[in-house]
Amino acid sequence: MILLSDNHLIFKLPNGESVLVAGNPSGNNFDTEFIRAAAAAVFHYFKTDLGRDTVALGEFSQALERILRGFALEAGPSEPAVTDTEADLRLLAAEAGKTELLFFSRLRAEVRSQLRDSPGRLRFRGLRGCVKQLAGARRWSPRCRRLQEQIVEFLRRCTRAETGECVLVVK
Numbered sequence: 001m002i003l004l005s006d007n008h009l010i011f012k013l014p015n016g017e018s019v020l021v022a023g024n025p026s027g028n029n030f031d032t033e034f035i036r037a038a039a040a041a042v043f044h045y046f047k048t049d050l051g052r053d054t055v056a057l058g059e060f061s062q063a064l065e066r067i068l069r070g071f072a073l074e075a076g077p078s079e080p081a082v083t084d085t086e087a088d089l090r091l092l093a094a095e096a097g098k099t100e101l102l103f104f105s106r107l108r109a110e111v112r113s114q115l116r117d118s119p120g121r122l123r124f125r126g127l128r129g130c131v132k133q134l135a136g137a138r139r140w141s142p143r144c145r146r147l148q149e150q151i152v153e154f155l156r157r158c159t160r161a162e163t164g165e166c167v168l169v170v171k
Helices: 032-049 057-077 089-094 098-117 127-135 142-162
Strands: 007-012 020-024 084-088 121-125 167-170
Touching: 032 057, 084 089, 089 098, 089 127, 098 121, 098 127, 098 142, 121 142, 127 142, 142 167
Parallel strands: 084 121, 121 167
Antiparallel strands: 007 020, 020 167
């Protein structure tokens, strides 16, 4: 099990995979209760106003982001637009020759490279495939689970060390 801080969400996707969304809330002026109320308002909008039973995660998050940005504009000057970057962990594992030590070194370099452009979000995809590749496993095992936890924790530490204002998404 991965020990997570209070500033995270885990979304379970229909295909069984989980998406971890973590960030540092200190960069905004909203308290936890305000964000919960905004999320409840977005839920109400989709469920009651539009009469929808299903909503894509991306659509929900975009609606919530629009609301929060609107309140941020009323509260003061707007923040710069969020820039997204994305890296494929499977490619990083392949570049490292499936060697864990080289992989973590390459991963740190990738985090630094992406943060040079000061993005609002760092996105890493292919975690499960990367773990199986590094572990040399065909099926998921306890070793794979431990390696997955190590990679996520490493990404969290690297991101925190480089900047506290970035949102980390690992899927």
